[in-house]
Amino acid sequence: MPKAIHENSCQEHLYSALFRKHSKNLHDFLYYKFGSHLNPKDKVQDAFIKLWDNCKKVPPEKAKSFLFTTANNLMLNAVAHQKVVLKHHKNPRKNSTNESPEFILEEKQYSEKLQKALENLTEAQRVAFLMNRAEGKRFKEIAELLDISVKAVEKRIYGALKKLRENIDEL
Amino acid sequence: MNREELIKKWLDHNLNPDEQKAFEGLEDYKDLIRLSESVEDFKSPNFDSEEVYAEIKSSLKPKTTKNWIRSLLRVAAALIIGFSLFYYNSTLDTQIETSIAQETTVSLPDASTVALNAQSTLTYNKKSWSDKREVLLNGEAFFKVAKGSKFDVITTDGKVSVLGTQFNVVQHDNYFEVTCFEGLVAVSYNSESIKLKPGNRFAIIDGVIKNELESLQKPSWLHSESSFKNRSLKHVLSELKRHYDVTIDASKIDVEELFTGTFTHKNLDLALQSITSPLGIAYTKSNSVIVLKSE
Numbered sequence: 001m002p003k004a005i006h007e008n009s010c011q012e013h014l015y016s017a018l019f020r021k022h023s024k025n026l027h028d029f030l031y032y033k034f035g036s037h038l039n040p041k042d043k044v045q046d047a048f049i050k051l052w053d054n055c056k057k058v059p060p061e062k063a064k065s066f067l068f069t070t071a072n073n074l075m076l077n078a079v080a081h082q083k084v085v086l087k088h089h090k091n092p093r094k095n096s097t098n099e100s101p102e103f104i105l106e107e108k109q110y111s112e113k114l115q116k117a118l119e120n121l122t123e124a125q126r127v128a129f130l131m132n133r134a135e136g137k138r139f140k141e142i143a144e145l146l147d148i149s150v151k152a153v154e155k156r157i158y159g160a161l162k163k164l165r166e167n168i169d170e171l
Numbered sequence: 172m173n174r175e176e177l178i179k180k181w182l183d184h185n186l187n188p189d190e191q192k193a194f195e196g197l198e199d200y201k202d203l204i205r206l207s208e209s210v211e212d213f214k215s216p217n218f219d220s221e222e223v224y225a226e227i228k229s230s231l232k233p234k235t236t237k238n239w240i241r242s243l244l245r246v247a248a249a250l251i252i253g254f255s256l257f258y259y260n261s262t263l264d265t266q267i268e269t270s271i272a273q274e275t276t277v278s279l280p281d282a283s284t285v286a287l288n289a290q291s292t293l294t295y296n297k298k299s300w301s302d303k304r305e306v307l308l309n310g311e312a313f314f315k316v317a318k319g320s321k322f323d324v325i326t327t328d329g330k331v332s333v334l335g336t337q338f339n340v341v342q343h344d345n346y347f348e349v350t351c352f353e354g355l356v357a358v359s360y361n362s363e364s365i366k367l368k369p370g371n372r373f374a375i376i377d378g379v380i381k382n383e384l385e386s387l388q389k390p391s392w393l394h395s396e397s398s399f400k401n402r403s404l405k406h407v408l409s410e411l412k413r414h415y416d417v418t419i420d421a422s423k424i425d426v427e428e429l430f431t432g433t434f435t436h437k438n439l440d441l442a443l444q445s446i447t448s449p450l451g452i453a454y455t456k457s458n459s460v461i462v463l464k465s466e
Binding site: 015016020021023024027028029031032036040041044045048049052053100110114115118125129133134135136138139154157158161164165168 | 209216226
């Protein structure tokens, strides 16, 4: 087995490269999985500080799974302490020009339904689906990020879509 | 291509133009697009990784391991300094110095011993002792040299070389005296070499070479006495000053007068009487100032 060029992540330029590569994805992953109220940004920072503390033990190629596992565990610890309902923040609508009050109301209702439906998805489905729809990532990227197969990602996303539509129709 | 496959391709952002058309023809196309667009509202808040990195950068403890070469160099430097100090110290000369009225005995690295008279300095090197038995002497000393290789006593006036023997060396201003008590002593002086047998003394006093005999078995100063045979009073007084911390005013007497006798190192009055009475000199003593004048 060829020896890794960089044996650990202790060199600062390597570390900052890892940060640039993984921090946003990690943040999004935490956000879509656990919602915003547990402060995913803090968990990202904590996970990266833990990576720095353990940089000798974690080679760069293992850094991603170390970060995701660490951040996920941090989140789970926080969740265990406070069971809170997931809530997705709604971003301001981009083009709300000259729309009738009925339309706005309908949009609002739809969005509320969608939010409920998203909360009803499994964590795995929600993460994959939002990575795909909100972040515009392709199946392959998500598969790499979550360390699962492309087929599994496809299943999760398609399943999520089906479930969302059923849920919205019901509500 | 069926509906499900089309939707999956759409989800994967992977529709070709034909498929795109087919997808747009689906009855629930509008619903799908609406859902997808609405989902975008739930996009995660902006995450600026540069900004966040700047935030945590300060909380990262610096890693010493990054500079292991540097720390290794530091350790190496400390070791080198330590070793060189140790080496420097071990090669440094050993110096023994006696002050006024102080006598001491020095054991040299072999079995040789040196008795050092008052106000004298002896210097030798422990490190090179096995190669070269050599001491530097300023003042007076009695040597008991263990048998072995050549033993050199170096003074500013001459060099004394011996094998195994007992001898006394005196070197003061214009006063160089070597007395052999046992064995054989070679004295080098101005490229001349004189061999001294036991009971013989070689002296150069004020540039005058003297060959004398010595009847004593050991130099008298080892018994706290100084003995002189036909020595100028000035040398006697110098020796007195080496054993008593006094100032002597001898301006009113002739210091070239010769003196033969002994004075003790233990009692100043007795010593002064021993020196002055044979020469018919009177002395007055106040504090540590002694004035000599003719009677």
